[in-house]
Amino acid sequence: MSKTDYEMVVGLEVHAELSTDTKIYCSCKNSFGSEVNSNCCEVCTGMPGTLPTLNRKVVDYAIKMGHALHCKINNVCKQDRKNYFYPDLPKAYQISQFDIPLCEHGYVDVILDEECHQKRIGVTRIHIEEDAGKLIHDDSFSGSLVDFNRCGVPLIEIVSEPDLRSPQEAKAYLDTIRSILQYLDISDCKMQEGSIRCDVNVSVRKCGSGEFGTRCEMKNVNSFSGAMRAIEYEANRQIEVLESGGTITQETRRWDDHRGQNFLLRSKEDAQDYRYFPEPDLLTIVVPEERVQQLREEIPELPGEKLLRYVKDFGLPYFDANLLCESGEKRALFEEIAAKGGIDLKAAANWLNGDITRILNEKNKTLAESSLSADKLIGMISMIEQGTISNTAAKTVLEEMFWQDKEPSEIVEERGLGQINDDSALQAIVGDVLQKNEKVVMDYKNGKTNALGFLVGQCMRATKGQGNPAALRELLLKQLG
Amino acid sequence: MQLYEKTAGELHDMLRKKDCSASEAVESLIERIDAVEGKVHAYLTKTPELARETAKKVDERLAAGEELSPLAGIPIAIKDNICTKGVRTTCASKMLENFVPPYSATVVHKLEHAGTPVLGKLNLDEFAMGSSCENSHFQNTANPHDLGRVPGGSSGGSAAALAAGECTLALGSDTGGSIRQPASYCGVVGLKPTYGSVSRYGLVAFASSLDQIGPMGRSVEDVALLYEAIRGMDERDLTSAQREYEPLHGQLDGGVRGMRLGVPEEYFGPGVEDEVKEAVRAQIGELERSGAVIVPVSLPSTGYALSAYYIISSAEASSNLARYDGVKYGYRSENGSSLEELYLNTRSEGFGDEVKRRIMLGTFVLSSGYFDAYYKRAKILQGRIGQEFASAFDACDAILTPTAPDTAFRFGEHTADPLKMYASDICTVTVNIAGLPAVSVPCGKDKNGLPIGMQIIGRKFSEKTILTVAKAVETLRGGYHSLPQIG
Numbered sequence: 021m022s023k024t025d026y027e028m029v030v031g032l033e034v035h036a037e038l039s040t041d042t043k044i045y046c047s048c049k050n051s052f053g054s055e056v057n058s059n060c061c062e063v064c065t066g067m068p069g070t071l072p073t074l075n076r077k078v079v080d081y082a083i084k085m086g087h088a089l090h091c092k093i094n095n096v097c098k099q100d101r102k103n104y105f106y107p108d109l110p111k112a113y114q115i116s117q118f119d120i121p122l123c124e125h126g127y128v129d130v131i132l133d134e135e136c137h138q139k140r141i142g143v144t145r146i147h148i149e150e151d152a153g154k155l156i157h158d159d160s161f162s163g164s165l166v167d168f169n170r171c172g173v174p175l176i177e178i179v180s181e182p183d184l185r186s187p188q189e190a191k192a193y194l195d196t197i198r199s200i201l202q203y204l205d206i207s208d209c210k211m212q213e214g215s216i217r218c219d220v221n222v223s224v225r226k227c228g229s230g231e232f233g234t235r236c237e238m239k240n241v242n243s244f245s246g247a248m249r250a251i252e253y254e255a256n257r258q259i260e261v262l263e264s265g266g267t268i269t270q271e272t273r274r275w276d277d278h279r280g281q282n283f284l285l286r287s288k289e290d291a292q293d294y295r296y297f298p299e300p301d302l303l304t305i306v307v308p309e310e311r312v313q314q315l316r317e318e319i320p321e322l323p324g325e326k327l328l329r330y331v332k333d334f335g336l337p338y339f340d341a342n343l344l345c346e347s348g349e350k351r352a353l354f355e356e357i358a359a360k361g362g363i364d365l366k367a368a369a370n371w372l373n374g375d376i377t378r379i380l381n382e383k384n385k386t387l388a389e390s391s392l393s394a395d396k397l398i399g400m401i402s403m404i405e406q407g408t409i410s411n412t413a414a415k416t417v418l419e420e421m422f423w424q425d426k427e428p429s430e431i432v433e434e435r436g437l438g439q440i441n442d443d444s445a446l447q448a449i450v451g452d453v454l455q456k457n458e459k460v461v462m463d464y465k466n467g468k469t470n471a472l473g474f475l476v477g478q479c480m481r482a483t484k485g486q487g488n489p490a491a492l493r494e495l496l497l498k499q500l501g
Numbered sequence: 502m503q504l505y506e507k508t509a510g511e512l513h514d515m516l517r518k519k520d521c522s523a524s525e526a527v528e529s530l531i532e533r534i535d536a537v538e539g540k541v542h543a544y545l546t547k548t549p550e551l552a553r554e555t556a557k558k559v560d561e562r563l564a565a566g567e568e569l570s571p572l573a574g575i576p577i578a579i580k581d582n583i584c585t586k587g588v589r590t591t592c593a594s595k596m597l598e599n600f601v602p603p604y605s606a607t608v609v610h611k612l613e614h615a616g617t618p619v620l621g622k623l624n625l626d627e628f629a630m631g632s633s634c635e636n637s638h639f640q641n642t643a644n645p646h647d648l649g650r651v652p653g654g655s656s657g658g659s660a661a662a663l664a665a666g667e668c669t670l671a672l673g674s675d676t677g678g679s680i681r682q683p684a685s686y687c688g689v690v691g692l693k694p695t696y697g698s699v700s701r702y703g704l705v706a707f708a709s710s711l712d713q714i715g716p717m718g719r720s721v722e723d724v725a726l727l728y729e730a731i732r733g734m735d736e737r738d739l740t741s742a743q744r745e746y747e748p749l750h751g752q753l754d755g756g757v758r759g760m761r762l763g764v765p766e767e768y769f770g771p772g773v774e775d776e777v778k779e780a781v782r783a784q785i786g787e788l789e790r791s792g793a794v795i796v797p798v799s800l801p802s803t804g805y806a807l808s809a810y811y812i813i814s815s816a817e818a819s820s821n822l823a824r825y826d827g828v829k830y831g832y833r834s835e836n837g838s839s840l841e842e843l844y845l846n847t848r849s850e851g852f853g854d855e856v857k858r859r860i861m862l863g864t865f866v867l868s869s870g871y872f873d874a875y876y877k878r879a880k881i882l883q884g885r886i887g888q889e890f891a892s893a894f895d896a897c898d899a900i901l902t903p904t905a906p907d908t909a910f911r912f913g914e915h916t917a918d919p920l921k922m923y924a925s926d927i928c929t930v931t932v933n934i935a936g937l938p939a940v941s942v943p944c945g946k947d948k949n950g951l952p953i954g955m956q957i958i959g960r961k962f963s964e965k966t967i968l969t970v971a972k973a974v975e976t977l978r979g980g981y982h983s984l985p986q987i988g
Binding site: 068069070071074101105107111112166293296297301302 | 582583584590592597600602603604606701702703704705706708709710736737738739740816817819820823824826828829830840844864867868869872876
């Protein structure tokens with residue numbers, strides 16, 4: 021049998037740090053990048069006698085995610101202790117949720133390709149828990165040090181059903197989860213700061229088989245592209261084992277992205293017994309039904325729905341719609357433009373995804389910091405559509421109105437950027453250009469058709485970019501016979 | 502009568518009338534500690550300078566004509582599992598021998614606010630696990646009534662210091678009887694408050710769902726006074742109750758006339774010594790003669806309570822004590838080269854036998870495959886015991902039982918047999934399991950002159966009722982008695 025006779029079955033556990041102001045069980049700031057061990061207190065470091073108090077914002081955020089993923093919300097639930105020893109876990113237990121998660125039995129529709137094919141991925145559960153600290157290893161000293169700053173940072177763990185069948189599906193799922201977190205504004209989703217991480221469960225089975233194979237879990241997957249590589253590698257490893265007559269044993273493996281390989285961490289026999297039991301220091305979480313509903317109403321239109329609407333209602337290509345959907349600011353501006361209407365929305369999307377994004381990136385600024393508005397952009401694009409300015413001139417207009425409180429028409433007037441549409445004026449220029457470029461004219465007449473482009477360029481140059489290139493082209497063709 | 506022999510109430514009156522100063526009271530206590538501590542060994546850490554400083558400030562406020570809170574200038578000592586900022590808090594364990602917390606327990610803040618001079622930190626069984634103080638890593642505390650006997654535990658240091666006149670008030674903690682049993686053994690008064698009425702913030706956890714800090718004193722009024730000062734909602738302890746509390750001090754003289762007092766036969770079984778039963782029954786007779794209506798009540802699950810208690814408390818303890826791993830603070834073993842060895846050696850060397858026994862027991866009952874058979878069933882039993890108390894309280898206002906099945910035993914008498922030691926808690930654990938308040942008040946002596954305590958159990962938050970009954974017992978016995986002769 022060959023690789024193609026097998027199907028991979030993948031489930032993902034995504035850990036996302038929530039962007040609440042304070043940590044989950046104490047009043048320390050929930051921030052990244054503080055000096056080592058400066059942003060922790062006796063509570064988040066589990067000093068003797070201290071007690072946790074629950075940050076209700078964490079519950080709200082998790083419920084929002086639950087709504088977004090169509091989950092049942094367990095508005096009465098508890099927290100449990102997960103007991104294990106590790107130096108980054110100062111209480112030697114993590115406060116998490118065991119048998120009654122805050123949210124469960126949900127799903128998310130994931131867009132798989134540019135044709136907008138969708139697949140529904142089941143969401144087993146979402147629960148809240150606290151993050152652990154970080155070990156610091158350095159060649160400058162022997163042993164390891166612990167940074168407790170991350171202790172008590174609020175996390176949600178989102179567990180998917182084993183519904184994913186390829187690395188691409190996994191990537192699409194992860195991208196969707198990330199953009200939902202961003203749309204809800206409940207997580208920074210900064211991969212490089214570890215604010216979103218995932219564990220990967222992989223098994224393989226013969227195509228057509230109704231039963232699942234034995235799964236292996238992979239830890240230390242630190243990026244979405246890494247997840248794809250890890251899944252591909254692990255599925256191949258399992259197929260090789262099976263093909264050579266072996267069997268898969270349930271185990272936990274560690275992904276090494278540098279080497280593109282994974283390694284055995286522990287087998288099932290060595291699996292840790294976390295000895296979960298209800299956290300006696302915290303009360304049962306009770307969220308009134310009205311609050312659950314209120315949070316539901318706060319859920320905005322989510323990325324999948326929005327993207328499909330852009331494609332369907334505005335006729336945008338998938339690629340453009342997807343790019344627009346990535347930024348909250350661009351989406352908002354685009355929707356404002358769409359609501360006002362009157363211009364080609366594809367052109368608006370092009371400007372937003374193109375020059376506007378470029379300028380923002382160059383200056384490392386946000387739209388909110390600029391002077392751009394829907395009206396200004398509509399004004400600018402209308403002038404292009406009406407032939408008042410050229411695309412080239414529009415770029416100058418954009419640069420100027422980007423940071424200044426000026427209307428596009430003002431800029432066009434001040435800088436004399438208006439397009440010359442007057443035939444008699446253009447006629448004179450065309451005559452002049454033809455006279456000065458006799459050799460090129462000869463070439464053209466001898467069959468070098470691309471010489472026309474050069475002549476149009478020369479005319480544009482002579483009009484300082486203000487000539488209407490279409491009109492110029494027409495006049496040139498007429499003259500050249 | 503020396504100042505160190507006075508009750509808190511008496512001292513407060515004297516301070517107000519300027520019959521003595523807070524500094525004089527503190528000096529009297531410090532002298533007393535110097536005189537008898539060599540025999541009693543109640544203190545793990547003494548803080549005379551801190552106490553003097555606080556007393557001085559109280560005296561300044563007195564001189565300025567300020568109205569004093571009832572606890573201002575009243576010398577207190579604190580069980581050494583309650584965190585005191587800047588003063589080491591050992592839990593009588595090698596593990597925390599040099600641990601100086603950078604924060605104070607909420608109750609300690611309240612005492613500071615009240616101007617209560619703190620004389621020091623008192624001995625206990627390691628991490629409050631034990632019934633004799635013999636599990637302390639540092640020292641055995643002696644019972645002031647007979648120096649060859651234990652003071653009880655785990656708040657043995659608190660009870661002994663009170664009985665010896667080494668403090669006027671004391672704080673203890675009670676997870677399964679740790680305030681009441683030593684109070685009974687040492688002839689003092691100890692209240693285990695309703696779960697949730699006193700903040701646990703800063704109490705080094707043994708079993709979080711059962712632990713409660715409580716007041717101890719030589720008189721019922723003193724205990725009421727201290728309880729009023731430490732109770733109340735604390736936003737740092739989510740398990741603390743938000744409610745209005747009624748005043749207690751000076752409100753406990755209502756007597757027992759017309760009160761229905763329940764007597765459960767299950768607490769007078771063969772495990773309880775005859776002399777104890779007789780003394781308690783005699784006291785119940787006295788209360789009946791004072792107008793109380795004695796009603797038999799039934800608490801049929803009592804026999805299972807001890808098992809449920811040791812499962813739940815050990816399970817929680819195994820998790821609560823996991824943090825002592827040698828990584829961040831406390832004892833760290835010098836032996837071993839791997840992380841695993843660091844954990845193993847630190848915990849093997851740093852904990853005493855009883856603590857290790859409970860950690861292993863708790864780890865076992867939480868293990869996958871055993872959780873349902875032990876922990877889950879214990880929790881079911883916990884619910885049932887609560888129900889039985891609730892129905893009993895339909896028929897009565899308070900329940901009377903012995904506090905302990907015996908009187909103070911000799912050092913070493915029970916150490917070889919942990920189960921015998923655990924049986925000391927037989928009368929007290931149900932109260933913690935049901936989250937109820939209970940007070941132990943002296944009600945007689947055995948043939949050796951050792952104190953016997955009566956336990957009065959109430960409905961949740963009915964501290965006023967049980968303290969009223971306790972005060973009636975105290976009054977019937979002629980009020981608060983003088984200190985025993987030591988040695």
